[in-house]
Amino acid sequence: xxxxxxxxxxRPDGAFDAIVIGSxxxxxxxxxxLAKQWKKRVLVLERHYTAGGFTxxxxxxxxxxxVGVHYIGQVGPGGALRAPYDWLTDGxxxxxxxPDVYDRVYLGDRAYDYVSGTKRFIQQMxxxxxxxxxxxxxxxxxxxxxxxxxxxFAVDRTLPKLASRLLGxxxxxxxxxxxxxxxxxxxxxxxxxxxxxxxxxxxxGDYGLPPSKSSxxxxxxxxxxxxxxxxxxxxxxSAIARSVAPVIERAGGQIFxxxxxxxxxxxxxxxxxxxxxxxxxxxxxxxxxxxxAVNTYERLLPRSHEDKGVERALARVGSSVSYVCLYLGMKHxxxxxxxxxxxxxxxxxxxxxxxxxRLMSEPSADAYLDGKTQLPLVYISFPSAKDPTWKDRHPGRxxxxxxxxxxxxxxxxWEKTRWKKRGADYDALKAKLTERILxxxxxxLPQLRGKIDFAELSTPLTTKHFAGYExxxxxxxxxxxxxxxxxxxxxxxxxxxxxxGQDLVSCGVSGAMFGGLLTATAIAGPRALIxxxxx
Ligand SMILES: Cc1cc2nc3c(=O)[nH]c(=O)nc-3n(C[C@H](O)[C@H](O)[C@H](O)COP(=O)(O)OP(=O)(O)OC[C@H]3O[C@@H](n4cnc5c(N)ncnc54)[C@H](O)[C@@H]3O)c2cc1C
Numbered sequence: 001x002x003x004x005x006x007x008x009x010x011r012p013d014g015a016f017d018a019i020v021i022g023s024x025x026x027x028x029x030x031x032x033x034l035a036k037q038w039k040k041r042v043l044v045l046e047r048h049y050t051a052g053g054f055t056x057x058x059x060x061x062x063x064x065x066x067v068g069v070h071y072i073g074q075v076g077p078g079g080a081l082r083a084p085y086d087w088l089t090d091g092x093x094x095x096x097x098x099p100d101v102y103d104r105v106y107l108g109d110r111a112y113d114y115v116s117g118t119k120r121f122i123q124q125m126x127x128x129x130x131x132x133x134x135x136x137x138x139x140x141x142x143x144x145x146x147x148x149x150x151x152x153f154a155v156d157r158t159l160p161k162l163a164s165r166l167l168g169x170x171x172x173x174x175x176x177x178x179x180x181x182x183x184x185x186x187x188x189x190x191x192x193x194x195x196x197x198x199x200x201x202x203x204x205g206d207y208g209l210p211p212s213k214s215s216x217x218x219x220x221x222x223x224x225x226x227x228x229x230x231x232x233x234x235x236x237x238s239a240i241a242r243s244v245a246p247v248i249e250r251a252g253g254q255i256f257x258x259x260x261x262x263x264x265x266x267x268x269x270x271x272x273x274x275x276x277x278x279x280x281x282x283x284x285x286x287x288x289x290x291x292x293a294v295n296t297y298e299r300l301l302p303r304s305h306e307d308k309g310v311e312r313a314l315a316r317v318g319s320s321v322s323y324v325c326l327y328l329g330m331k332h333x334x335x336x337x338x339x340x341x342x343x344x345x346x347x348x349x350x351x352x353x354x355x356x357x358r359l360m361s362e363p364s365a366d367a368y369l370d371g372k373t374q375l376p377l378v379y380i381s382f383p384s385a386k387d388p389t390w391k392d393r394h395p396g397r398x399x400x401x402x403x404x405x406x407x408x409x410x411x412x413x414w415e416k417t418r419w420k421k422r423g424a425d426y427d428a429l430k431a432k433l434t435e436r437i438l439x440x441x442x443x444x445l446p447q448l449r450g451k452i453d454f455a456e457l458s459t460p461l462t463t464k465h466f467a468g469y470e471x472x473x474x475x476x477x478x479x480x481x482x483x484x485x486x487x488x489x490x491x492x493x494x495x496x497x498x499x500x501g502q503d504l505v506s507c508g509v510s511g512a513m514f515g516g517l518l519t520a521t522a523i524a525g526p527r528a529l530i531x532x533x534x535x
Contacts, residue, residue: 003051003238003245004044007259007276016043016253018286018523019274021261021300022468024053025509026501027290028244029516030523032088035251037520037528042253043282045274047260048466052241053290053501055509063329063454065399066237070343070381071098071230072509079228081510084517084532092243094234096388098341102230105202105345106444112199116229118144128199135191139200140227142178142186146220149174153217154505154514157489158521158529164489179217179484184353186216198350205345205379205405207479207507208320210356218479218506225510232341232386236393240509264289264300264497271497287496288519290512292476293488293503294319295468307493317483320475320507321360322460326402326437329454334385334398337447341386346440348374356405365410369432371439378440379403400448402437408460408471419465430457475507490515490522498523 004023018034020027023046034040050056054068074081075095085093103114115124118140125136153175156168178186183204187197201211203226207218233239245255260277264287273283289296297310330337348355355376358367367373384390384399410429414422434457442449460472469476477483490498502508504515521529 001242003241004046004255004257007045007256010256011280012043012254012256012282014041016041016282016284018042018288019282019284020044020288020290020500021264021274022046022053022290022501023051023241023255023257024290024501025055025240025512026504026515026519027053027288028241028248029088029513030288030290030498030500030519031253032244032247033517033520033528033532034524035248035253036088037531038524039251040253040524041251042248043284044248044253044255045259045261045276045282046255046257047468049258050238051245051255051257052238053467053512055237055240057236057238060329060454060456062394062397063399064236064383064394065327065401066383067325069233069237069240069509070383070401071102071226071232071386073225073230074228074510075231076228083534084513087532088247088513089243090247092246093239095231096234096386098230098232098343098386100229101342102226103203103343103345105199105347107195107198107347107350112202114203114226116227118227121227125196125199129193129196132191132193132196135193135196139187139190142190143220143223143227146175146178146217147224149178150217150221150505153179154518157504158518158526159489160491160522161489161493164487168487175217176484178220179215180481181216182212182481183214183216183219184211187211195350198347198352201352202345202347204352205377205403208405208475209479210352212353213356214479215481215484217484221506221511222508225508230341230343232383234387235389236383236387261291261300263302264296266302266305266494270495285496286498286523288498288500288523290501290516291468292501293499294470294477296499299470301494305494310493313486314477317480317486318478319469319471319473320478321405322408322463322472323474324404324406324433324437324460325458326434326441327454327456327458328400328402328441328448328452330398330400330448330451331396331453332398332451333391333396334382337398337451339382339385339398339400339445341382344380344444346378346380346444347376352376359405360407362407363409365406365429365433368436371436375404375436375440377405378437380441380444400441402441404437405474406433406460411459411461411472414461415464419462422461430459433457476501476503479506490519
């Protein structure tokens with residue numbers, strides 16, 4: 001079942017209480033919460049040809065890949081996030097557990113497993129690093145307490161300006177103790193063992209900044225999120241949007257795809273609607289942007305309402321790293337190929353910061369094309385092995401996603417060209433990058449050699465084309481200490497205009513989902529949030 005109506009074929013019917021720009025997890029959640037708790041009629045407008053934002057999946061003959069969902073934590077039985085997902089989808093979304101070893105980390109040739117369950121994780125790490133027992137215990141305790149401290153920080157995001165000015169410092173303080181420091185600073189107080197630090201921060205690809213640049217708050221949130229193991233939506237990533245959409249539609253809401261919003265309409269200082277790319281105006285009292293903070297402030301607001309203060313703050317935070325993803329398809333089953341749901345994090349060595357800094361200073365991809373310098377991180381995920389319905393939906397086939405950070409600048413020369421028609425030189429660069437990424441993949445999965453039936457590389461230009469992120473960034477705003485100092489709230493300075501999604505709290509499907517719940521709370525009060533979190 002496809003989600004949404006096409007704006008190319010149909011127009012929204014009647015009046016809406018709210019318009020949501022973007023159908024990512026944040027936008028769908030805000031829309032569903034308003035629909036479910038307050039019976040609001042919400043119109044969701046999505047520029048892509050499919051709904052779900054980074055939770056969408058795409059197909060090629062015989063194959064299907066997810067884009068931005070490889071695992072989600074805390075959604076197993078009794079997990080802290082199971083309740084809100086059940087609430088949002090009326091229980092329509094099921095989850096399949098990844099294997100007990102949900103992440104396998106390689107530092108060069110040395111492999112380390114992340115095992116589900118806090119106690120087992122601690123035991124496993126202690127077995128790798130004798131003599132570091134106290135540091136490991138202390139690390140896990142710190143991660144848990146920093147993650148817990150995010151609750152009141154999030155509440156501040158829902159407050160109106162005045163209340164936030166009065167209460168904000170108090171609400172933000174517990175998390176700021178952790179958020180204002182880098183992950184490396186915090187870990188260096190626990191141990192000087194660089195290999196251990198590298199292993200404990202090996203999920204940094206989940207938030208896009210290496211240890212000396214990332215805020216410890218995001219590190220702790222992600223690490224705590226997965227301690228109980230990883231889960232995958234049954235039916236694939238697109239099952240998420242498929243199960244939230246009916247909740248929006250039952251309250252009279254509509255979701256439109258191919259619906260590109262050009263501008264937010266402001267009248268008498270208030271957001272009153274949106275202007276579409278075809279110049280049609282659609283109006284509602286509440287406008288919610290899930291298009292990302294940078295897009296909202298720098299591209300969707302009319303220049304007459306630009307807010308230089310916010311734009312400067314966003315520039316100080318900066319956008320997260322861009323990436324390439326190699327989508328592979330094989331005419332074999334996962335069991336024939338020996339593939340499981342365990343994610344692989346492949347690093348050349350333990351120097352995450354040095355390797356990442358080098359990438360960020362390379363003006364072109366050339367340094368990585370001869371195969372002598374390794375990419376700072378290659379992440380491999382196995383969607384077909386994770387989804388129990390895959391075997392029936394795509395018998396005899398398997399898929400693999402291989403992601404590597406990359407700079408937008410490497411591809412900027414082609415930014416004015418059209419998708420699929422960017423020219424032979426662009427295709428040649430993609431072919432060389434594909435070869436390099438395959439080298440890394442085959443080194444760990446030699447059984448795939450000679451079995452690849454389909455391979456397609458997405459670049460930051462692909463992400464820009466489909467999701468609208470200007471530099472094809474992975475996770476919206478960067479998760480640096482500076483981001484946590486920026487006082488962003490769901491309610492903007494413009495009455496009637498709200499922000500939602502990953503830029504409000506944190507990246508991740510659940511971070512964006514939580515952003516959606518906070519936005520609904522800022523608009524209509526805490527009832528939805530309370531109902532969603534109640535078991
Ligand atoms: C490669 C990759 C892997 C990831 N892996 C994981 C993972 O394993 N687990 C996890 O929890 N998270 C993962 N994430 C992160 C997670 O997917 C995102 O943080 C989250 O889905 C973001 O949701 P969002 O609602 O904020 O925004 P998005 O999903 O980005 O949605 C925003 C939507 O707004 C639309 N839009 C933008 N501008 C306009 C406009 N002008 N008009 C109309 N529509 C517009 C876009 O097309 C897009 O659909 C991954 C992300 C990526 C990129």
